[in-house]
Amino acid sequence: MDKEEIRAKTEAFRTILTEYGSNLEPLEKELLEVIQRYQDALREEKLKEIRKSI
Amino acid sequence: MSVDEMEKPVGVSETDAEAGGEAAAGEAEYTERGLRELVDQSIIDVESDEKQIFAKADRGVEPPASLGLEVGRASDIFEKEGFAQQVQAMKGKISALVSATKEKLAKLIGGKQGEGQGQRTKPEIPAEVPIADNTVALEAIVEESPSVAAEEEKTAAPEAKETPDQREKRERKEYLEKEVFPKLGLTKEDEERTIAEAPVEKREVAEHSFANVRATVEAFMKSYSELGIVDDRALQEDRVRAEKEAFREIVPKYRAAFNFELSDSDLETMFDDKDGFRKFEQLIYEQYRAAGTWDDDHYNTNIALHNEWGKDFNNRTQDLSVFRRKLPREELVEALHKEFDSVENNHAITINIGWESLMATLREGEFKTVAQLTPEQIETLRRKSYREISSFYLDQRKKTEDLLGFKENDRVVYGALANSGGDEGRRGGAPTYGDIFLEMEDDPGITYTEGDSYNMNASPTQNEKDFDYRPDFKGIKRQAYGKTALISKAVDNVEGSVSERLTGTRAGLVYIEAQIPNPTLDRIKRIRVPKKFETTILAGLTELSDGDKWKEKISIIEE
Numbered sequence: 165m166d167k168e169e170i171r172a173k174t175e176a177f178r179t180i181l182t183e184y185g186s187n188l189e190p191l192e193k194e195l196l197e198v199i200q201r202y203q204d205a206l207r208e209e210k211l212k213e214i215r216k217s218i
Numbered sequence: 219m220s221v222d223e224m225e226k227p228v229g230v231s232e233t234d235a236e237a238g239g240e241a242a243a244g245e246a247e248y249t250e251r252g253l254r255e256l257v258d259q260s261i262i263d264v265e266s267d268e269k270q271i272f273a274k275a276d277r278g279v280e281p282p283a284s285l286g287l288e289v290g291r292a293s294d295i296f297e298k299e300g301f302a303q304q305v306q307a308m309k310g311k312i313s314a315l316v317s318a319t320k321e322k323l324a325k326l327i328g329g330k331q332g333e334g335q336g337q338r339t340k341p342e343i344p345a346e347v348p349i350a351d352n353t354v355a356l357e358a359i360v361e362e363s364p365s366v367a368a369e370e371e372k373t374a375a376p377e378a379k380e381t382p383d384q385r386e387k388r389e390r391k392e393y394l395e396k397e398v399f400p401k402l403g404l405t406k407e408d409e410e411r412t413i414a415e416a417p418v419e420k421r422e423v424a425e426h427s428f429a430n431v432r433a434t435v436e437a438f439m440k441s442y443s444e445l446g447i448v449d450d451r452a453l454q455e456d457r458v459r460a461e462k463e464a465f466r467e468i469v470p471k472y473r474a475a476f477n478f479e480l481s482d483s484d485l486e487t488m489f490d491d492k493d494g495f496r497k498f499e500q501l502i503y504e505q506y507r508a509a510g511t512w513d514d515d516h517y518n519t520n521i522a523l524h525n526e527w528g529k530d531f532n533n534r535t536q537d538l539s540v541f542r543r544k545l546p547r548e549e550l551v552e553a554l555h556k557e558f559d560s561v562e563n564n565h566a567i568t569i570n571i572g573w574e575s576l577m578a579t580l581r582e583g584e585f586k587t588v589a590q591l592t593p594e595q596i597e598t599l600r601r602k603s604y605r606e607i608s609s610f611y612l613d614q615r616k617k618t619e620d621l622l623g624f625k626e627n628d629r630v631v632y633g634a635l636a637n638s639g640g641d642e643g644r645r646g647g648a649p650t651y652g653d654i655f656l657e658m659e660d661d662p663g664i665t666y667t668e669g670d671s672y673n674m675n676a677s678p679t680q681n682e683k684d685f686d687y688r689p690d691f692k693g694i695k696r697q698a699y700g701k702t703a704l705i706s707k708a709v710d711n712v713e714g715s716v717s718e719r720l721t722g723t724r725a726g727l728v729y730i731e732a733q734i735p736n737p738t739l740d741r742i743k744r745i746r747v748p749k750k751f752e753t754t755i756l757a758g759l760t761e762l763s764d765g766d767k768w769k770e771k772i773s774i775i776e777e
Contacts, residue, residue, distance in 0.1 A: 165250045170249065170250055170253055173253060173326050174253055176326060177253070177256065177257060177260070177323070177326055180319060180322045180323055180326075181260060181319075183319075184264065184315065184319040187315050188267065188312070188315060191308060191311050191312050191315065192271050192312070194308055195271065195275055195305065195308035195309070195312065196274070196275070196278070198301060198304045198305055198308060199275055199278035199279065199305070200278075201301070202278070202279065202295070202296060202301040202305075203278065205295050205299060205301070206287055206292055206295060209287060209291060209292075209295060210287045213287070213291075214521065214524070
């Protein structure tokens, strides 16, 4: 590979990682939001259980 | 990997920099070796991102012990309120992104995804490789230094880089290709023949149906002969046992903390009651309340003891793996081959329909899709079958049809691929849509999906499939065509019987949906009518000018 090719590939490399980073972030956020909603639902359930048992 | 890290000058190996090259500061000196190292490291980083995110999610899914909620309830909420599916969907998307990125990165240095990340592989391609939106001309690296080449030889040995998971997957695939696919007509040759015989506009569908159904068979084998499916009844029994044990254990602490009246025999009755612990707590509360002595301290003590009980209960439940049931793969394969032979000779394409809709269809001389219904008809449908036909639904349905390969003006009528014997032989493939069913002529335009193309169906097999979850378009990776649909049907039939045998509960799809484009009424072979509708239908037909023609097609199903 000559310098130009390596330079072009390096550019492509940057593009791939930038695209990856910008796509991964919202997906990770969305996944953690689902987990958060699940944990909220568990807490809600626990509250209901306590109210029921008291 | 953070975006910050990506902004560093790239293409410079640390070794080069340390050696005092010009690249050490400021202007980046691009070297092939540096780029390779960088790409290798990035592939490792990307994999690590996926692992870390999944580990974080998995930790979040574990109900916090401090909450003291029973494992059974937490798991119910996770499964039944859609969280499991959402988490799986998001994980699927992340995995797909990670795989695609790894593949793109590997191509930069001439490797293939899955060849072992972080290792150098010889480029095969003196060709153009599209990367993102750029196309970069690559040339083969013909000359390598002997030491690098030797290192590559060493690291490229398949046994050195294959993980146990990869080996398991490879062995499964080899087994399927040798022992399972040929008898099902799922080989490459079968695929090529089917594609060649399919109408031009269905060739793409035919092609991906082979990939889909191979994945179904693989997922089925994996679920039922490797992972095993969960025996829910045994799991519930275990939870009841654990609850009771934890209940017995905690009673002395309640006795120490509270004064309450409860005879030993009544307590024994509570121990035997599935809901006994809650009743026990309720009894204490009510006695204090009646005496007017319930206060915050009692409340806090109760919560603390309740949580302690919850933790003890969690510890007493057995691991999920204890409840997994499976069969030897040879047994499954034999059952699958046998079922496939049976389905090949005994199946029907059916459309279930209510008697009023049937009469309207025959009167109007054509099948109508929901999109063609008048507002009054939509209202009738809503009132009679509780089906809401919203504009959102119609829009999503259209998008799904586009994705399944139908043309803009195709009128797609939905039916099912049914067994022609047994329950489905008497009720049709989708009896929830009507008591009567039509048996339709086969047609090369018909496509199928494993389950409803609009809604996801959960079954152990389908859950194991590697879906690209897109909330709007759910059918595409479950699409089957021609003979492959019969394989899907055979898998579903065997899954039903095997799951029932292993766990007492029948798992599987609701149906194999058939999408029938532009069917005309002359494609109806038979109209199967349960005995109880015979009089109504025959009376209705006398009002039609061509009623006699339809009478000949009526086939009564005796009670």
